[in-house]
Amino acid sequence: MVEYTNDDAKIFDHINNVLVGEFPSFGIAKESKFQQLMQRNQSYDASQQPLHASQSEMLNYNKYDTSLSVEAKAFQPSIAVGNQFSQQAPMPGILPPFANLDISGSSGGPTARPPMGSQPNPSAHEFIPRNMSAPVLNPHNGGFSIPEFIPNHPMARPNGPQAQTPSFIPTTQQPTSYLMQQTIATAPDAHMRPQHVQSSTSSPIVDYIPGAASLLSGNHMPSPVPGPALEPKLSASSSGFASPPSQNNSSTYYTADSSTSHTAGSHGGFTTPGTSSPYSRQTVDSLSTNHTTPDRSSPLLSRRLAGTHRGSPSLAQVSTGVGVNMSDAGMLQQPVAQENGGTTYFYTQKSNQQGMSVVMPPCHVFPGSPPSIEYMSLKANAPSFFMANELRQAIMHKHSLTMLTVDTEQDPSVPAEVDNYHSLFPLEYTPEAPLQKSGTFRYVTTCYKAIKYKDGLPYCVRRIHGFRQVNEKCMVLVDMWKKLQHSNVVQLREVFTSKAFGEHSLIFAHDYYAGAETLMARHFQNPNNNYASKTKWNGGTTRQNAGLLPESLIWTYVVQLTSALRCIHMAGLACRVLDPTKVIITDKSRLRINSVGILDVLAYDNSHANPRAHIQQYQQDDMVSLGKVVLALACNSMSALNPDTLQRSIELVVMNYSSDLKNLILYLLTPQQRPHNVNDIMPMIGARFYMQLDAAMMRADVIENELAKEVENGRLFRMLGKLGVINERPEFGMEPAWSETGDRYLLKLFRDHLFHQVTETGAPWVDLAHIVQCLNKLDAGVPEKVCLMSRDEQNVLVVSYAELKKAFSKCFNELLVNNTGV
Numbered sequence: 113m114v115e116y117t118n119d120d121a122k123i124f125d126h127i128n129n130v131l132v133g134e135f136p137s138f139g140i141a142k143e144s145k146f147q148q149l150m151q152r153n154q155s156y157d158a159s160q161q162p163l164h165a166s167q168s169e170m171l172n173y174n175k176y177d178t179s180l181s182v183e184a185k186a187f188q189p190s191i192a193v194g195n196q197f198s199q200q201a202p203m204p205g206i207l208p209p210f211a212n213l214d215i216s217g218s219s220g221g222p223t224a225r226p227p228m229g230s231q232p233n234p235s236a237h238e239f240i241p242r243n244m245s246a247p248v249l250n251p252h253n254g255g256f257s258i259p260e261f262i263p264n265h266p267m268a269r270p271n272g273p274q275a276q277t278p279s280f281i282p283t284t285q286q287p288t289s290y291l292m293q294q295t296i297a298t299a300p301d302a303h304m305r306p307q308h309v310q311s312s313t314s315s316p317i318v319d320y321i322p323g324a325a326s327l328l329s330g331n332h333m334p335s336p337v338p339g340p341a342l343e344p345k346l347s348a349s350s351s352g353f354a355s356p357p358s359q360n361n362s363s364t365y366y367t368a369d370s371s372t373s374h375t376a377g378s379h380g381g382f383t384t385p386g387t388s389s390p391y392s393r394q395t396v397d398s399l400s401t402n403h404t405t406p407d408r409s410s411p412l413l414s415r416r417l418a419g420t421h422r423g424s425p426s427l428a429q430v431s432t433g434v435g436v437n438m439s440d441a442g443m444l445q446q447p448v449a450q451e452n453g454g455t456t457y458f459y460t461q462k463s464n465q466q467g468m469s470v471v472m473p474p475c476h477v478f479p480g481s482p483p484s485i486e487y488m489s490l491k492a493n494a495p496s497f498f499m500a501n502e503l504r505q506a507i508m509h510k511h512s513l514t515m516l517t518v519d520t521e522q523d524p525s526v527p528a529e530v531d532n533y534h535s536l537f538p539l540e541y542t543p544e545a546p547l548q549k550s551g552t553f554r555y556v557t558t559c560y561k562a563i564k565y566k567d568g569l570p571y572c573v574r575r576i577h578g579f580r581q582v583n584e585k586c587m588v589l590v591d592m593w594k595k596l597q598h599s600n601v602v603q604l605r606e607v608f609t610s611k612a613f614g615e616h617s618l619i620f621a622h623d624y625y626a627g628a629e630t631l632m633a634r635h636f637q638n639p640n641n642n643y644a645s646k647t648k649w650n651g652g653t654t655r656q657n658a659g660l661l662p663e664s665l666i667w668t669y670v671v672q673l674t675s676a677l678r679c680i681h682m683a684g685l686a687c688r689v690l691d692p693t694k695v696i697i698t699d700k701s702r703l704r705i706n707s708v709g710i711l712d713v714l715a716y717d718n719s720h721a722n723p724r725a726h727i728q729q730y731q732q733d734d735m736v737s738l739g740k741v742v743l744a745l746a747c748n749s750m751s752a753l754n755p756d757t758l759q760r761s762i763e764l765v766v767m768n769y770s771s772d773l774k775n776l777i778l779y780l781l782t783p784q785q786r787p788h789n790v791n792d793i794m795p796m797i798g799a800r801f802y803m804q805l806d807a808a809m810m811r812a813d814v815i816e817n818e819l820a821k822e823v824e825n826g827r828l829f830r831m832l833g834k835l836g837v838i839n840e841r842p843e844f845g846m847e848p849a850w851s852e853t854g855d856r857y858l859l860k861l862f863r864d865h866l867f868h869q870v871t872e873t874g875a876p877w878v879d880l881a882h883i884v885q886c887l888n889k890l891d892a893g894v895p896e897k898v899c900l901m902s903r904d905e906q907n908v909l910v911v912s913y914a915e916l917k918k919a920f921s922k923c924f925n926e927l928l929v930n931n932t933g934v
C-alpha cells in the first residue's frame with residue numbers, strides 16, 4: 113500500500129478534467145464542487161489538525177457497516193463543514209480531513225495512497241452529475257467510486273435490530289433548530305461566513321435523502337424510494353404523510369444584511385431550464401443534486417443578495433447533501449415492494465451484478481416524453497390523433513358534453529326522470545310533428561343522455577315511442593347482448609318499459625359516448641358531397657380532390673367493423689343494425705356498432721319457439737350490410753347503393769382503390785357457394801391489419817404518455833392542497849404556536865417563496881416552472897437548501913427541502929389528528 117498525500121492533486125485534476133469534458137452541461141457545477149473539495153482537503157492538510165473525537169467516531173462506523181467506504185468521508189462534499197468552521201466544535205456528522213483518513217480499511221490507521229499505476233475508473237464518472245459527490249480513490253482496485261456517507265445511517269448504529277426500524281416515521285418530538293435563530297457575527301467578513309445554529313440536541317448535521325438508508329445498507333431497510341409499479345401508494349406517502357426523520361436539526365440562519373451577497377443560484381452552478389413549461393425538460397438528476405437554490409429562485413432574493421459568491425467556498429459549505437451509492441460491495445440493490453399493514457415499503461435486494469453503481473431518483477418527476485413519442489411522425493394518410501393539445505381539447509369537450517343538462521321546467525317534453533335515470537338531455541333534434549320513424553327500427557325513436565341513479569354514470573337512453581308489448585322469449589337475446597363486451601360495440605345495459613313520457617314506451621339503455629356522431633352524419637350528410645360529380649372524375653385529379661376517402665381510413669373502418677361482427681357472430685348473435693346511422697364514431701376514426709339488441713326485441717319473430725332460429729340468416733344479412741357500408745364509404749355517398757348506379761359504383765372503386773377493396777365489396781355483396789364468414793375477410797385485409805395494430809398501439813403509447821404527465825400533476829395538486837390546508841388557518845389566527853412560529857411559519861415563508869415573489873421592479877414574478885420545481889424538491893425532500901425571506905425582508909432562513917418536507921408532513925399530520933380528534 114503506497115502512501116497517498118494531498119500533493120498528488122494531479123490525479124484529481126485529471127478526474128476533474130475528464131468529468132468536465134464528459135458532461136459539458138454539468139461542467140460548471142462539477143468543477144466548482146470538486147475544486148472546493150480539493151481546496152478544503154488541502155486546507156485541512158495544511159492545518160494538520162488532530163482528529164476530533166467525533167471524527168474518530170465517524171471512522172468507527174466502518175465497523176458496523178462494511179459497505180461504507182471510509183474514503184467517502186474524506187470527499188463528502190455536502191456536509192456542512194469546512195476549514196472556515198474549524199473553530200467550531202465538529203459534530204459527529206462532520207467529516208475528517210482527507211489526510212487523516214484511513215483508506216486501508218482499518219479505522220484510525222495511517223493514510224494510504226492507491227496502488228501505483230492505478231487509473232481512474234471511467235464508469236464512476238456518470239455518477240458525478242447526479243449526486244454531485246466527488247469520486248473517491250479506491251485503494252483496492254485503483255478505481256474511483258462515488259463517495260457515500262450518511263453518519264446517522266441506521267445501519268451505522270451498533271445495534272443491529274435498530275436498523276430494522278422504519279426510518280421515515282415522522283418524529284414529532286424533535287425540535288426544529290431553524291427556529292433558534294442566531295445573529296451573525298460582527299466580524300468584517302461575517303457575511304461571508306454563515307454560522308450554524310447549534311441544535312438544541314446533539315444531533316449531527318446530516319441531510320437526509322429518501323431511500324438512502326436502504327440503498328446503502330446491504331440489509332433490507334425500508335425505503336421510500338419509489339417503485340414504478342406502486343405509484344399510487346408512493347404518491348400518498350411522498351406527499352407528506354410519511355416523512356423520513358431527518359436528523360438534521362440544525363439550520364443556517366443569516367441576517368438580511370444587504371452586504372450578504374449570497375445569490376440564490378450561486379451554490380452549485382445549477383442552471384434551471386429556460387422554459388417556463390411545467391413539463392420542462394428537467395432531468396431527474398437536477399432534482400437529486402445537492403445544490404443550494406437554483407438560479408430560478410427568488411428574484412427578490414437575487415436582487416437583495418446579488419453579489420459575487422458564485423462558487424464561494426463558504427457558501428458551498430451551506431449546501432449539504434448525500435448522494436446515493438449502491439456500489440458498496442459491488443452489489444446492485446433492486447427495490448422490492450412489500451405490503452406491511454397498509455403501508456408499502458420498498459426494500460432493496462442484492463443481485464449478483466458485480467461492480468454496478470446505480471443512482472435511484474430521490475423523487476417523483478415527469479421525465480419528459482420518451483423518444484418514441486417525441487419524434488413520432490405522422491404517416492401519410494394515417495388518421496392523425498397524436499397531438500397532445502388536440503387530445504386535451506377533445507377530452508375537455510367530451511366532459512362538457514357529458515355534463516350538459518336541460519331545464520325540465522322550461523322544456524316539459526323532457527321528463528325529470530325515467531325509471532332509474534335522471535337529468536335527461538336529448539341527443540337529437542325532435543320536431544314537434546310529424547314525428548319521423550327511424551329507417552332502421554320502423555318506430556319513432558328518441559335518444560337521450562341520462563344519468564343513472566345507481567352509479568351516477570351517463571348512458572344513452574333510447575325511447576321507442578308507443579311500444580308496449582314485449583315478448584318475454586326475446587329476453588334471452590337481451591341477456592346475451594348484455595354480456596357481450598367488445599371495443600367496437602356499444603354495450604346494451606338494460607331494457608325496460610316506462611310511462612314517464614306520458615305513454616307506453618320501451619326504453620333501451622346503452623353506454624354513452626360523449627361527442628359521438630353517426631357514420632352517416634360524418635361522411636354522408638355533407639350537402640357538398642355530390643355523388644354525381646364523383647362519377648365524372650376522369651382520373652386526372654387525386655382521390656382527395658375527387659371527394660373520396662383515403663383507402664387507409666376505409667380499411668381502418670373495415671378492420672373495426674369486421675372485428676365487432678366476428679365477436680357478435682361468435683357469440684351466437686346477429687347485429688341486424690349495421691347501417692351508417694347505427695355506427696357511431698368518436699375522435700378521428702374510432703367506430704362502434706350502436707343500438708345492438710333493439711331489433712331482437714322490436715322485430716322478434718315469435719313463430720318459432722327458439723328465439724335464435726333466424727340468427728344464421730341474420731348473420732348473412734350482416735355481411736351484406738357490411739358490403740353496402742364499405743361500398744358507400746368507397747364512393748363516399750349513400751347514392752352509390754341505388755340498384756341503378758351499383759355497377760357504376762363498382763367501377764368507381766376499381767378506378768380509385770386497390771383490388772383488395774374491390775374484391776372485399778364483391779365478396780360481401782354477391783351470393784357465395786358457402787355462407788359468408790367474417791374470417792374469410794381476413795386474407796383481403798392482409799398486412800393492412802398490422803398497420804391498424806401499429807396505429808392503435810402508437811395511440812396507446814401517446815395516451816399513456818399523457819397519463820404520465822397527469823400522474824405528476826395529481827401529485828403536485830395534492831401537495832398544494834395540503835399546503836393550503838396548513839397555511840394561515842383563520843381559527844388559529846395569529847396564535848404564536850401556529851402560523852407565525854414553528855413549522856407553520858416556515859411553510860408560510862415557503863408559500864411566499866413559491867407564489868409571491870416579485871421582480872426587481874416589484875412586479876409579480878410568475879413562473880409555473882419555478883413552482884413545479886420547488887414542489888418537486890419539497891416532495892423529494894432533497895438536501896438542497898433554500899433561502900426563505902421574512903415578509904419584512906429583515907431575516908433570511910436557510911433551510912433544506914428535507915427539513916421543509918419534515919415540517920410539512922408534521923403539520924399536516926397534526927391537522928389530521930385534530931380533525932379526527934385522536
Ligand SMILES: Nc1ncnc2c1ncn2[C@@H]1O[C@H](COP(=O)(O)OP(=O)(O)OP(=O)(O)O)[C@@H](O)[C@H]1O
Binds near residue numbers: 696
Ligand atoms: N351510445 C351513444 N352515445 C352517444 N351518442 C349517441 C349514442 N347513440 C346515439 N347517439 C347520438 O344520438 C343521435 C341519434 O342517434 P340515432 O341512432 O337515433 O341516429 P339517427 O340518425 O337519428 O337514426 P334513426 O334515423 O334511426 O333515428 C346521433 O346523433 C348519435 O350521435
